[in-house]
Amino acid sequence: MAETTARPKNFLGVPVAKPKVAFIELSSCEGCQLQIVNNEATLLDFLSLVQVVNFREAMTEKSDDYDIAFVEGSVTRKDEAEKLRTVRNNARVLVALGSCACFGGVNQLKNRFDLDWVKREVYGNSFIDTDKAQPLEDFVHVDLRIYGCPIKKEEVEKIVTNLVIGREVHHPRYPVCMECKANENICLYDLGEPCLGPITRAGCDSWCPNNRAGCWGCRGPADDANMVQMRKIMTEQGFSDETLIDRLECFGGFKACVDNIRKGQLK
Amino acid sequence: MLFRTLKKKDLPRLYDRLSDGNRIVGPTVKGAEKDGKAIYAFEEISDFNNIHLDYTSTKIPAKKFFMPFRETMASFRMKGKEWDKMVSFNMNSPLVFFGMHACDVNALNKLDKVLLGSHYPMPYYAAKRKNMFIVGIDCIPQPYCFCRSMGSDTALHGFDMFLTDLGDHYFVEILSDTAYNFLRQITNEEPAESDHARYMKVAAEKNRKFTAHVDTTDLTKILDMEFQADVWKKWGDQCLSCGTCANVCPTCYCYGVDESVGLDLSRAQKTKLLYSCNLIDFAEVAGGHNFRPESHTRLKYRYYHKHRGFVEAFEESLCVGCGRCGESCLAGITVPEVIASVRGEES
Numbered sequence: 001m002a003e004t005t006a007r008p009k010n011f012l013g014v015p016v017a018k019p020k021v022a023f024i025e026l027s028s029c030e031g032c033q034l035q036i037v038n039n040e041a042t043l044l045d046f047l048s049l050v051q052v053v054n055f056r057e058a059m060t061e062k063s064d065d066y067d068i069a070f071v072e073g074s075v076t077r078k079d080e081a082e083k084l085r086t087v088r089n090n091a092r093v094l095v096a097l098g099s100c101a102c103f104g105g106v107n108q109l110k111n112r113f114d115l116d117w118v119k120r121e122v123y124g125n126s127f128i129d130t131d132k133a134q135p136l137e138d139f140v141h142v143d144l145r146i147y148g149c150p151i152k153k154e155e156v157e158k159i160v161t162n163l164v165i166g167r168e169v170h171h172p173r174y175p176v177c178m179e180c181k182a183n184e185n186i187c188l189y190d191l192g193e194p195c196l197g198p199i200t201r202a203g204c205d206s207w208c209p210n211n212r213a214g215c216w217g218c219r220g221p222a223d224d225a226n227m228v229q230m231r232k233i234m235t236e237q238g239f240s241d242e243t244l245i246d247r248l249e250c251f252g253g254f255k256a257c258v259d260n261i262r263k264g265q266l267k
Numbered sequence: 268m269l270f271r272t273l274k275k276k277d278l279p280r281l282y283d284r285l286s287d288g289n290r291i292v293g294p295t296v297k298g299a300e301k302d303g304k305a306i307y308a309f310e311e312i313s314d315f316n317n318i319h320l321d322y323t324s325t326k327i328p329a330k331k332f333f334m335p336f337r338e339t340m341a342s343f344r345m346k347g348k349e350w351d352k353m354v355s356f357n358m359n360s361p362l363v364f365f366g367m368h369a370c371d372v373n374a375l376n377k378l379d380k381v382l383l384g385s386h387y388p389m390p391y392y393a394a395k396r397k398n399m400f401i402v403g404i405d406c407i408p409q410p411y412c413f414c415r416s417m418g419s420d421t422a423l424h425g426f427d428m429f430l431t432d433l434g435d436h437y438f439v440e441i442l443s444d445t446a447y448n449f450l451r452q453i454t455n456e457e458p459a460e461s462d463h464a465r466y467m468k469v470a471a472e473k474n475r476k477f478t479a480h481v482d483t484t485d486l487t488k489i490l491d492m493e494f495q496a497d498v499w500k501k502w503g504d505q506c507l508s509c510g511t512c513a514n515v516c517p518t519c520y521c522y523g524v525d526e527s528v529g530l531d532l533s534r535a536q537k538t539k540l541l542y543s544c545n546l547i548d549f550a551e552v553a554g555g556h557n558f559r560p561e562s563h564t565r566l567k568y569r570y571y572h573k574h575r576g577f578v579e580a581f582e583e584s585l586c587v588g589c590g591r592c593g594e595s596c597l598a599g600i601t602v603p604e605v606i607a608s609v610r611g612e613e614s
C-alpha cells in the first residue's frame with residue numbers, strides 16, 4: 001500500500017490530525033473490509049484522510065499503535081475475545097463494523113442449534129474451537145456502530161470524514177421505507193413479497209428493494225420499530241411466523257423480538 | 268374561462284406542439300401489482316403512446332418534479348483560503364404535465380400558499396412551479412378517493428388547460444394565454460349546446476361514483492375537543508412511523524437539511540431531504556428533548572396539521588382527498604377511518 005502520510009490535511013484552513021486507523025477482523029467473511037478497498041475512485045481520498053496502520057485486506061505490516069479501530073466480525077472463540085479486549089485497550093475509538101460486529105451477523109444463526117451438532121455438521125471430525133457467535137458489545141464497550149451486511153462504503157466514508165473533522169456521527173433513526181419511497185420503488189408487498197423495511201433502520205438507501213428484493217433487516221431495528229404491527233402485516237399478507245422469524249433471525253439485530261415471538265410475548 | 272372542444276384524434280397533435288422544445292411528464296405504467304392491477308407513475312415521456320390518460324392515480328405524486336425527495340441546495344468548494352458557494356434552483360427546462368387530475372392540481376395550489384405566498388417563499392419550488400404548463404384531465408373516482416369531501420374534485424385554477432372526456436371529443440377549459448396559443452395551432456371548435464349538456468351529465472355521473480367520504484363539518488372544533496381522545500392511541504399503536512404517508516402525499520412539504528463534507532475536505536454540500544412528522548425525531552430539538560416521542564402523538568400531529576392548523580391559517584385543509592396515504596400505508600391507516608373514529612362514528 002502506498003505511503004499515505006505525505007500531505008498534511010486541513011479543514012477550513014485549520015489543520016486536522018490524521019488519525020491512525022486499524023482494521024481488525026474476528027469471525028467474518030471480510031466482506032465489509034472489502035467494501036472499503038472496493039472503490040478506487042475515492043480510495044485515495046480516504047487514505048489521505050487517515051493513516052492506516054493495520055489492514056490485512058490490503059497490507060502486510062502491522063502496528064498496535066492506533067486511534068480508531070474498526071472491528072469486523074463477531075466473537076466466536078476465547079482467543080477472539082482476548083484479541084478484542086486488547087484492541088479496546090489500544091484504541092481511543094472502537095467501531096463495530098458491519099452486522100457481525102454489531103449483532104453477531106449471519107454467524108449467530110448457528111446459536112439456534114446445539115453447538116456440538118453444528119461443529120460436526122460443518123467441520124466433521126477435525127477438532128475446531130468455536131463457541132456461540134456474539135456481538136462485540138457482549139465483551140467490550142463499543143463507541144460507534146456501522147450497520148449493514150455488508151456495510152455501505154459511502155456511509156463509512158461519511159462517518160470517517162465526520163470523525164476526522166470532529167462532527168457528530170448520526171444514523172438515520174427511521175426505517176428503510178423512507179428511503180425506499182424516495183427511490184420511488186414499487187413496494188414489495190404490492191408484488192406479494194415480504195419485506196422488513198418498515199422496521200429496519202435505514203442508511204443503506206433501500207439497497208434490496210431498489211433491486212426488487214425484500215429487506216432482511218441486516219441493519220437491525222429502527223428506533224421505536226413497531227414489531228407487533230410488522231407481525232400483523234406479515235400475517236395479513238399471508239406470510240407465516242416462520243417466514244417472519246427466518247428474516248428477523250438472519251443477522252441477529254432482532255434477537256429480542258424473535259425471543260418475544262417464541263415466548264408468545266409479542267402481541 | 269374559455270371553453271372549446273377538441274376531437275380525440277387531434278390530441279396527439281396537441282402533444283406534438285407541446286413537446287416541441289419542452290420536456291413532457293405524464294402518467295405511465297410502471298409495473299403491475301400481484302393481482303394484475305397497473306401501477307402508475309408520473310414519468311418523463313418521449314412517446315405519446317406511453318401516456319395512459321385513463322390512469323387511476325399514481326402511487327407517488329407529481330411533487331417529485333418540483334419538490335424532489337432529495338435536492339442539492341448549495342455546494343461549497345475551498346479555493347486556497349477562500350471558498351465558493353454554488354446555488355442552483357435545479358430548474359433545467361420547463362415541464363409540461365400532460366394529464367393531471369383535479370386533486371393533484373389542487374394539491375399544487377395548496378403548496379403555493381405556503382411555498383410561494385408566505386413571507387419567505389421557497390425559491391427551489393418557485394423556480395420549477397413557475398416554469399410548468401399543466402394539462403388537466405378528468406378522472407373516475409376510485410374506492411379510496413374522497414376529494415369531493417375535501418372540495419378538491421374540480422380545479423378552478425392552477426392549470427393551463429383541462430380536458431374532460433365527452434366520448435369522441437374533449438371539452439377543453441382554457442385558463443392561460445399560453446394554452447390558448449397552443450390550442451390555436453390545432454383544429455378545435457366552439458362547444459355546442461349539446462356539449463354543455465353532455466359535460467354536466469359526465470360531471471353528475473362522476474359525482475355518483477364516490478364511495479369514500481370524510482365529514483368535515485366543524486372538523487377543526489371537533490379535533491380541538493378530541494385532542495385527548497383514546498382513538499389516537501389506537502391509531503398510534505398501529506403506526507409504523509415509516510413516513511410513507513408523507514412521502515406519497517401531494518401536499519406534504521416538510522423537509523430536513525443534511526450538510527456533508529466531502530472526503531477530500533475541500534468540498535461540502537447542503538441537501539434537502541423530504542421528511543415526515545411521523546418519524547421519531549421530527550420534533551426532537553437541540554439538547555435532545557423530543558416533544559413527540561410516542562407514535563400516537565406524531566400521528567395525531569399529522570392530522571392536526573392537515574385538518575386543523577392549516578385550515579385556521581388558510582381556510583382550507585392541507586388534504587385533497589387523493590387517498591394515496593391510506594392506499595400505501597401498510598398498517599391500513601386511512602384518512603376517512605381516522606376522521607370518522609375521532610368523530611365517534613363507525614366507518
Ligand code: SF4
Nearest residue numbers: 177180187188195197
Ligand atoms: S418495499 Fe419494503 S422498504 Fe419499500 S416501502 Fe415496501 S415495505 Fe417499505
Ligand code: SF4
Nearest residue numbers: 204208215216217218
Ligand atoms: S434493504 Fe434491508 S437487508 Fe437490504 S441492505 Fe438495506 S437493511 Fe440490509
Ligand code: SF4
Nearest residue numbers: 506507509510512596
Ligand atoms: S400512518 Fe401508515 S404510512 Fe404513515 S407513518 Fe404510520 S404506518 Fe407509515
Ligand code: SF4
Nearest residue numbers: 516586587589590592
Ligand atoms: S393526506 Fe392522504 S388523502 Fe390527503 S392529500 Fe395527502 S395523501 Fe392525499
Ligand code: SF4
Nearest residue numbers: 519520521543544572
Ligand atoms: S407536518 Fe406532517 S402532515 Fe404536515 S406537511 Fe409536514 S409531514 Fe405533512
